[in-house]
Amino acid sequence: MMLFPKIIEYQPYSICNANCTYCPVGHLNREQKLKGNSISQEVFETLIEQTKSQKIERVSPHLNCEPLLCKELPDQIKTWKKYHPNAIIDLSTNAVFLNEKMFLNLVDAGLDILELHYMGVNKDYHEKAMKTNYEKVKGNVDLALELKKKYNVKMDIVVFSHRLKGASLSQWNDFATSLQEKGARISLGPLWNRAGWYGKEFEKKRKGILKSNKPYPCPKPWNQIAVEHDGEVVLCSLDYKKVVKIGNILKNNIIDIWNNEVMKRYQEGQNDIKKLKKLDLCNECIRGGRYLINEATLTKLVTKKIENPIAKLFYKKYLQVIDLF
Numbered sequence: 001m002m003l004f005p006k007i008i009e010y011q012p013y014s015i016c017n018a019n020c021t022y023c024p025v026g027h028l029n030r031e032q033k034l035k036g037n038s039i040s041q042e043v044f045e046t047l048i049e050q051t052k053s054q055k056i057e058r059v060s061p062h063l064n065c066e067p068l069l070c071k072e073l074p075d076q077i078k079t080w081k082k083y084h085p086n087a088i089i090d091l092s093t094n095a096v097f098l099n100e101k102m103f104l105n106l107v108d109a110g111l112d113i114l115e116l117h118y119m120g121v122n123k124d125y126h127e128k129a130m131k132t133n134y135e136k137v138k139g140n141v142d143l144a145l146e147l148k149k150k151y152n153v154k155m156d157i158v159v160f161s162h163r164l165k166g167a168s169l170s171q172w173n174d175f176a177t178s179l180q181e182k183g184a185r186i187s188l189g190p191l192w193n194r195a196g197w198y199g200k201e202f203e204k205k206r207k208g209i210l211k212s213n214k215p216y217p218c219p220k221p222w223n224q225i226a227v228e229h230d231g232e233v234v235l236c237s238l239d240y241k242k243v244v245k246i247g248n249i250l251k252n253n254i255i256d257i258w259n260n261e262v263m264k265r266y267q268e269g270q271n272d273i274k275k276l277k278k279l280d281l282c283n284e285c286i287r288g289g290r291y292l293i294n295e296a297t298l299t300k301l302v303t304k305k306i307e308n309p310i311a312k313l314f315y316k317k318y319l320q321v322i323d324l325f
């Protein structure tokens, strides 16, 4: 049986304005002096053409770039909704360009989930982590939440942050509960090592104990395709150097790419630890599932709101202990 990805992740723009310390995209864009341009109409139309007869569950137009730099993004979302009305369109942004006009255009286009990648426990922490202006991003996050309330918008807003050194769970708890009061959903996830990109440096950034040192099977080679702005298909968002050669949608059909020899090796390798250890990138990849405290538990811990001051004091002490894990 021929497989087809259920999740389409693509790159609406070629570069990112930010330069997060835990994501190679901004750094690589600067090093390679890459020019900013939107996905070509030809690549976008090919994506639609090659997926329209398939059942797609999610579309994520945020592969390795800052998607709000793409002026055509709201029109692209409308097109996805036209051909895949049941697919969830889930967009992640660093929120620097999230003004009122863009927000309302995204709502109007039918966006289902807006993920705001924000590290704002305090100004210093945020700016060191993402190298974007704290006041600007905080203002944009607050504005989006106010507009959601004002216009009674259904679209889900999720503030998405990463647990890394320099902030305690107690600080994340204050951050999370204040944003929840404004109507945001919160997600705090452990840091990924970007498929080994950071080598030993990663230990200096991350917090949390790993369950195991062995590679861990991943659903992405089965479920999720990653298409760059020029039509190139990469293994996943972590193949920054295009180590795994898979294909280009302008030359081959997605269904053939997804069932070619390279993809088969990556798909079957997820079910066999010996094979997994031999797969470039996957063999070094530390993702959320490898941590003792995963994203769901971290999120539950930091979103707990306690009114009673004494109970709150005890809860903060409890978080101090959990922070050791």
Ligand SMILES: C[S@@+](CC[C@H](N)C(=O)[O-])C[C@H]1O[C@@H](n2cnc3c(N)ncnc32)[C@H](O)[C@@H]1O
Pocket (backbone or CB within 6 Å): 016, 020, 022, 023, 025, 062, 063, 064, 065, 066, 067, 092, 093, 094, 115, 116, 117, 160, 162, 189, 190, 191, 192, 193, 194, 237
């Ligand atoms: C690469 S970004 C592209 C979209 C946009 N620039 C943004 O930051 O939301 C896509 C997602 O990767 C996440 N991400 C980046 N570095 C990460 C890391 N080291 N571990 C886990 N997630 C990471 C971001 O939080 C974001 O949700």
Ligand code: SF4
Pocket (backbone or CB within 6 Å): 016, 017, 018, 019, 020, 023, 024, 025, 026, 027, 064, 065, 066, 094, 117, 130
């Ligand atoms: S995580 Fe997003 S905002 Fe940060 S550098 Fe990567 S692509 Fe840019």
Ligand code: SF4
Pocket (backbone or CB within 6 Å): 195, 216, 217, 218, 219, 220, 221, 235, 236, 237, 238, 281, 282, 283, 285, 287
């Ligand atoms: S395990 Fe492999 S496919 Fe999955 S995220 Fe890591 S590098 Fe990508």
